[in-house]
Amino acid sequence: MLLIECPHCGPRNSSEFSYSGPIKPRPSIEGLAPEDRAEWRRYLYEEDNHAGFATERWFHVSGCRKFLNIERHSVTNEITSVLTVGEVS
Amino acid sequence: MRQGEPTLAKQAGRTGRKFSALSLIRKGMRGGDWPRVWRHHDLAPTYDVVIVGGGLHGLATAHYLAQNHGITNVAVIEKSYIGSGGSGRNTAIIRSNYLTPEGVAFYNRSVHLFERLSQDLNFNVMFEQRGHMTLAHSDASLRTMRWRAEVNKLQGIDSEVITPEEIQKLVPLMDVSGQARYPILGALWHPPGGIARHDAVVWTYARSADAQGVHLHMNTEVTGIDVKGDKVVGVRTSRGDVSAPIVINCTAGWSSIISDMVGVKMPIHTRPLQAAVTEPVKSFLDPVIVSGSLHVYVSQTARGELVFGAATDPFASYSTRGSLEFIESLAGHVLQLMPSLAKLRLLRQWAGLCDMTPDFSPIIGPTPVDGFYVDVGWGTYGFKAGPVAGEQTAEAVATGRIPKLIEAFQLDRFEKGTLTGEKGAAAVGH
Numbered sequence: 001m002l003l004i005e006c007p008h009c010g011p012r013n014s015s016e017f018s019y020s021g022p023i024k025p026r027p028s029i030e031g032l033a034p035e036d037r038a039e040w041r042r043y044l045y046e047e048d049n050h051a052g053f054a055t056e057r058w059f060h061v062s063g064c065r066k067f068l069n070i071e072r073h074s075v076t077n078e079i080t081s082v083l084t085v086g087e088v089s
Numbered sequence: 090m091r092q093g094e095p096t097l098a099k100q101a102g103r104t105g106r107k108f109s110a111l112s113l114i115r116k117g118m119r120g121g122d123w124p125r126v127w128r129h130h131d132l133a134p135t136y137d138v139v140i141v142g143g144g145l146h147g148l149a150t151a152h153y154l155a156q157n158h159g160i161t162n163v164a165v166i167e168k169s170y171i172g173s174g175g176s177g178r179n180t181a182i183i184r185s186n187y188l189t190p191e192g193v194a195f196y197n198r199s200v201h202l203f204e205r206l207s208q209d210l211n212f213n214v215m216f217e218q219r220g221h222m223t224l225a226h227s228d229a230s231l232r233t234m235r236w237r238a239e240v241n242k243l244q245g246i247d248s249e250v251i252t253p254e255e256i257q258k259l260v261p262l263m264d265v266s267g268q269a270r271y272p273i274l275g276a277l278w279h280p281p282g283g284i285a286r287h288d289a290v291v292w293t294y295a296r297s298a299d300a301q302g303v304h305l306h307m308n309t310e311v312t313g314i315d316v317k318g319d320k321v322v323g324v325r326t327s328r329g330d331v332s333a334p335i336v337i338n339c340t341a342g343w344s345s346i347i348s349d350m351v352g353v354k355m356p357i358h359t360r361p362l363q364a365a366v367t368e369p370v371k372s373f374l375d376p377v378i379v380s381g382s383l384h385v386y387v388s389q390t391a392r393g394e395l396v397f398g399a400a401t402d403p404f405a406s407y408s409t410r411g412s413l414e415f416i417e418s419l420a421g422h423v424l425q426l427m428p429s430l431a432k433l434r435l436l437r438q439w440a441g442l443c444d445m446t447p448d449f450s451p452i453i454g455p456t457p458v459d460g461f462y463v464d465v466g467w468g469t470y471g472f473k474a475g476p477v478a479g480e481q482t483a484e485a486v487a488t489g490r491i492p493k494l495i496e497a498f499q500l501d502r503f504e505k506g507t508l509t510g511e512k513g514a515a516a517v518g519h
């Protein structure tokens with residue numbers, strides 16, 4: 001269990017949140033030829049599964065119901081930043 | 090050496106390491122130290138094949154490379170001790186009642202290899218086919234089980250849907266009253282399923298690979314892999330560099346890190362999976378019990394402890410810390426199934442790392458980098474697959490062709506959109 005410092009609700013158990021993994025940039029479909037599937041395949045399936053810090057998307061499902069960008073270390077689970085999506089400074 | 094020849098036992102006999110009741114008694118009477126089961130070697134400058142990861146998969150691959158293909162100039166490189174990863178942390182469930190025809194055929198081959206393993210390799214792995222029972226708590230899951238049973242039967246696998254009355258006969262302590270929050274409506278019953286002693290399975294492959302000349306290097310970490318053009322040429326380790334034309338990634342939870350070393354991106358993320366065990370009690374539970382809806386499974390070891398497992402942790406991580414959250418929900422769910430266990434005490438809990446793929450099927454075979462093979466994506470189900478994955482990986486490497494049994498598990502399936510969706514049979518980790 002992690003303790004996540006929600007910018008809206010304060011410190012909360014990670015069981016209140018749902019997790020959807022490291023944020024990946026979504027490739028543009030503008031002018032994409034059908035044979036250019038490689039980029040989409042990478043987007044859909046490949047995972048950046050490195051050992052270290054990554055910025056992830058979490059959703060405070062049993063709280064403020066806001067989407068959050070959380071920077072977390074995948075080995076130590078240390079959380080260094082929690083920002084609301086769209087309100088990022 | 091060809092498959093099926095009893096040469097290994099003979100070899101072990103020559104080195105004085107053949108196990109039998111007589112040799113045990115003799116040794117027991119004489120006392121003294123037992124011989125080491127595998128030897129220590131200096132790192133050779135060159136190997137024909139380097140296997141990264143000294144878990145069940147790496148060791149089984151080494152064994153079958155030697156036994157079936159005569160390739161013995163092989164190193165297994167393990168950063169910690171043999172079996173320190175998932176292979177020494179799993180709940181040892183073996184079964185073949187999967188959902189896809191490809192999965193069923195593959196895991197069924199492994200069950201057959203397990204059935205002969207103790208005899209073939211002269212080491213008791215304590216494989217007990219006590220039956221594997223997956224409970225259905227809803228009409229929807231009963232329907233999936235009927236589907237699974239039919240897919241299984243088509244391939245000649247003993248698998249059927251049974252009623253609450255039949256469940257009660259097999260597991261008298263189960264609450265089949267229909268009064269529970271999740272009532273039991275039936276179960277998928279798979280008699281050939283069961284459990285083995287996971288450490289013994291690891292050790293028998295280590296011992297046999299060693300006896301055939303494979304070098305097992307413990308406490309040796311692979312820190313880099315050298316590629317020239319698009320061909321693998323060797324690995325760098327904490328004990329020095331080694332050149333090799335073939336490198337096999339058998340590192341399960343760490344496999345993304347190893348594949349990253351050659352620039353092969355994997356569709357894998359790493360999740361902890363936890364398990365727990367109670368104090369030992371008298372034997373009362375024969376089959377392995379699984380409940381998908383309650384996210385829990387349980388079996389009783391030969392020693393009498395109850396072994397519990399569940400689903401993976403809710404977020405990706407390389408941390409192997411257990412959590413109170415896990416143990417609380419596990420205990421609650423177990424008591425819904427068998428309320429009479431309420432006074433039992435838990436002895437310990439632990440976690441291991443699982444390499445999850447999007448379709449809950451493994452990835453076995455070549456990669457875009459020539460000479461770099463993977464046997465990964467074992468998620469929460471790779472223990473039962475150790476023998477067959479080792480056998481098939483060895484064949485792919487030795488022949489340069491992809492054996493039929495693993496055609497559906499190629500890395501390029503994600504590019505082609507031909508996934509092998511096994512989630513329906515593998516979502517609760519075992």
Ligand SMILES: Cc1cc2nc3c(=O)[nH]c(=O)nc-3n(C[C@H](O)[C@H](O)[C@H](O)COP(=O)(O)OP(=O)(O)OC[C@H]3O[C@@H](n4cnc5c(N)ncnc54)[C@H](O)[C@@H]3O)c2cc1C
Nearest residue numbers: 142144145146168174175176179180182311441471472473
């Ligand atoms: C709690 C739990 C319960 C499970 N229950 C079941 C079950 O009931 N049935 C089932 O079929 N499966 C089960 N599994 C899954 C199963 O344990 C794994 O899929 C299987 O053990 C994978 O074996 P492996 O040899 O591929 O990997 P591992 O045994 O994990 O071996 C990988 C090895 O690679 C080494 N390594 C990593 N990085 C490096 C490096 N840089 N250099 C050198 N070595 C390195 C590691 O130290 C490790 O020893 C369970 C897993 C867990 C965690």
Ligand SMILES: [Zn+2]
Nearest residue numbers: 006009063064
């Ligand atoms: Zn919140």
